[in-house]
């Protein structure tokens with residue numbers, strides 16, 4: 001069989017030198033032509049205004065992407081940041097992350113670090129990423145065409161078929177495939193986007209509405225990790241191409257009790 005070619009495609013846009021939007025994916029050769037339209041549209045039609053500079057980079061992948069399932073998705077009806085923090089603490093501590101580490105992560109996320117990437121924290125709350133200002137950027141992830149159609153359908157039923165949710169779910173699904181990662185907390189840096197999420201392999205991707213107040217212009221991500229080579233993890237997060245190939249169930253609002261009792265059977 002001829003080798004199938006895959007490409008990593010990345011877009012970054014800016015307006016008067018200030019970052020406006022970014023996006024990326026993994027595509028096979030037949031999909032490339034349509035992408036210029038899709039990505040440039042996204043850069044031109046944006047909340048932060050119309051970009052005056054769009055960079056699109058297309059790079060052939062030297063290895064076949066690893067195909068994985070998405071994490072299952074659900075939403076907790078958290079009323080405010082306190083409730084979101086409490087729920088996070090209950091869920092994340094159930095997989096072995098200490099209360100102290102969870103507290104530390106929330107403290108960092110609430111001081112406005114404006115890192116480009118994610119913190120790596122051990123289960124005691126000690127940060128392990130080599131560049132504390134920048135963090136670790138997860139890249140080289142995407143979704144196969146059929147899976148994208150399925151995801152759009154499943155999220156559409158919940159009124160959640162938008163790029164923010166899809167991209168976060170794809171990123172988290174890649175991250176949590178790696179055994180060293182136990183959990184994640186994410187808060188958007190978009191001042192108008194107040195829903196965050198936490199994720200674990202056992203519980204899936206859990207959306208947390210109102211995790212921050214409207215207007216807060218920073219957010220962040222923390223990955224809680226355990227036992228293993230941090231270098232290997234970083235290499236995986238930054239370099240290994242991963243493609244979502246099949247979509248696990250996407251549910252609407254569930255209770256904390258349901259989440260804690262019935263870890264998703266995967």
Ligand code: WAQ
Pocket residue numbers: 114115116117118135136137138139164165168171186187188189190195196197207218219220221
């Ligand atoms: N790799 C690692 N960290 C990243 C990456 C990346 N590729 N992209 C962003 N971050 C970090 C960075 O510190 C940002 O400040 C922070 O995460 C938030 O990034 O289901 O939009 O792109 O409704 O603002 C959650 C969706 C959306 C919840 C999260 O994150 C839902 C979001 P943002």
Ligand code: MG
Pocket residue numbers: 188189190
């Ligand atoms: Mg953002």
